[in-house]
Amino acid sequence: MASEKTKKIWMTIGIGLGIIFITAFLTSQIIFPLIFRTPKNVEVPNVVGLSLPMAKLRLTQLGLHIVVRDSVWSETGQPNTILDQDPQPGKKIKPESTVYVKVNRGPMKVGVPYLVGLNYSDAYYTLKSAGLEAVIADSLYSDNYPRNTIVRSSPPQGTKVEKGAKVRLYISKGPKPFIEETVIWDSLLM
Numbered sequence: 001m002a003s004e005k006t007k008k009i010w011m012t013i014g015i016g017l018g019i020i021f022i023t024a025f026l027t028s029q030i031i032f033p034l035i036f037r038t039p040k041n042v043e044v045p046n047v048v049g050l051s052l053p054m055a056k057l058r059l060t061q062l063g064l065h066i067v068v069r070d071s072v073w074s075e076t077g078q079p080n081t082i083l084d085q086d087p088q089p090g091k092k093i094k095p096e097s098t099v100y101v102k103v104n105r106g107p108m109k110v111g112v113p114y115l116v117g118l119n120y121s122d123a124y125y126t127l128k129s130a131g132l133e134a135v136i137a138d139s140l141y142s143d144n145y146p147r148n149t150i151v152r153s154s155p156p157q158g159t160k161v162e163k164g165a166k167v168r169l170y171i172s173k174g175p176k177p178f179i180e181e182t183v184i185w186d187s188l189l190m
Helices: 002-036 052-061 120-129 181-189
Strands: 065-073 082-086 098-106 109-111 133-141 150-154 160-162 166-174
Touching: 052 065, 052 098, 120 133, 120 150, 120 166
Parallel strands: 065 098, 133 166
Antiparallel strands: 082 098, 109 160, 150 166
16 A cells, blocks of 8 residues: 555656746747747858958847857968858857857968068067067178168068068168278277
8 A cells, every 4th residue: 555655655746847847848848939029040140251350240239149269371462351150150059159169360371571671669669560570680790771770681571481580680870970080090009
């Protein structure tokens, strides 16, 4: 008799739990969406070829997030543009989902800019903005270039080098000082 009673208790508990699970499922999948109007899935737009800020704007307007998964050197296309995306355009995803993108870092090699005649600070910032590093190699006397201007660079203008490469700068000391020989002889005789 005790086992009959135990079976009834367990059966009642099982049926009760089943009813609770079915009610929870129906509530979460049918009733709540009807009451709270959960948004429908969003179609992923094509952001390949767009700049990173434009892609971010387009995706956030649709309620999606963007994460840069990778950035690669590329000789084609504009720097800071989207090369690939996941999920692909046209796929339906839930709002607040994430779209992963691959961004173009630009070309790995850049041309050494024209530096001759620039003062050192202008040459330094020109190289820095090109992704290159300035190194003073030597200073030379020059009748053609004023003091603290670039006489030449190595590698020369237009040479393709990897980003981050060092460009050696040769800076003018100005014209070579003129010393009269008589002044030297006079000073030696005294």
